[in-house]
Amino acid sequence: MSSYGRLTVKGSKEFDERLGKVLDDISLDVKTLISEDLYEAVILIGGYGRGEGGVVKVENREYPHNNFDFIVVSKNITKDEEDLLSDMCKSIFDKHTESLGIFVEFTVISASKLSNIDPLVITYDMKYGHKVIAGNSDCLRKNTNFEVETIPSWDIRNLIVNRGTLLIINDLILEKENLVYKDKKTVIKHWIKAIIGYGDALLFYLGKYHYSYVEKQKRMRSLSNIDPKFKALYDKAMEFRFQPDYERYDKFNISKYHNFLKAELTKIHFLCESLALDNVEINSKTYITKAINQSLIDTSTLKGNIKKILFLVKKTPKISGFNFVEDLKYKMLGIKGMMPILFPFIAYGIKGKEFDGIVRDFFQTNNDDKNLKNQYLTYWKNYVNSNFIREDFGI
Secondary structure: OOOOOOOEOOOOHHHHHHHHHHHHHHHHHHHHHOOOOOEEEEEEEHHHHHOOEOEEEEOOEEEEOOOEEEEEEEOOOOHHHHHHHHHHHHHHHHHHHHHHOOOEEEEEEEHHHHHHOOOOHHHHHHHHOOEEEEEOOHHHHOOOOOOHHHOOHHHHHHHHHHHHHHHHHHHHHOOOOOOOHHHHHHHHHHHHHHHHHHHHHHHHHOOOOOOOHHHHHHHHHHOOOOOHHHHHHHHHHHHHHHOOOHHHHOOOOHHHHHHHHHHHHHHHHHHHHHHHOOOOOOOOHHHHHHHHHHHHHHOOOHHHHHHHHHHHOOOOOOOOOOOHHHHHHHHHHHHHHHHHHHHHHHHOOOOOHHHHHHHHHHHOOOOOHHHHHHHHHHHHHHHHOOOOOHHHHOO
């Protein structure tokens, strides 16, 4: 076993050793080529950082299925020095992962900024699920703010919406006349991510969330008051994450299964919001106003309040269905903050007189499902995820 311990759940000892050797090579180059004056730590996070990365078998040979995700914690350095650090890390990562055919994602963040970042799902997951490649991880381990109890409810809603947006992308992919293998594989990957994301959100609201995928799988299995159909979906999605099996879905009618899955996940989303907002029904204007109020309360920090004031002077779409107070609160939340709240009306095709106008005014389009989905993805690109490229999915 490598010095990093297990890196996968289903991979062989030899495969974990191979991954460990790559990480050792990266570590050696970082320590040799990059001055310690530039960085505090280079840390592996994500699935492999938890020791629960995915492995896929092709003709009996094992390959990594997930990305390598790193966080590079910089010291108090200049912008030019940070750019140099980023360039050097990219060169080192690419050099050693090319043979594995694995994609690398990494973020450079200063130690001071990391210590002051808002508590989120990702910060809790990073704190307890990581492996140190170089330097030390005190900046994570000693941060008492990165705990499951400090995660705000709005971040869990964002988790659902981030994964649920993949279902909207699937909707548009499945409208193509002819699906190629890449399309089908993308749809399946999106299913798995969505199921796990929605399930993780449910575990959070039930007080059962954990950073480990293996532990979350056990906890979901142990729940007695959850629909057995969803528990089975979550269990199979976790198994897929550990060791993907695309062939399992070859016999499925992809469009019918997608609609079935959306119906099941809609129920989970409704349940999560009911738990978060004291039995509110999503398909009502009351949900919109309650969710706005909760999001504003959850962001009542100094930094959050400054953002609210700044948002007041930014241009937002005029929503005719809001009174003065509702309009003020919506402006304080901003377009990015409003999108997760209106997401269910787009993703699940929820219609109703009391909120159709709100959705139409916000997205500045008519209530045709396809128009709304396309406009939602335009907003998604502009306000939430600038890395989203519609053309990558052929939609």
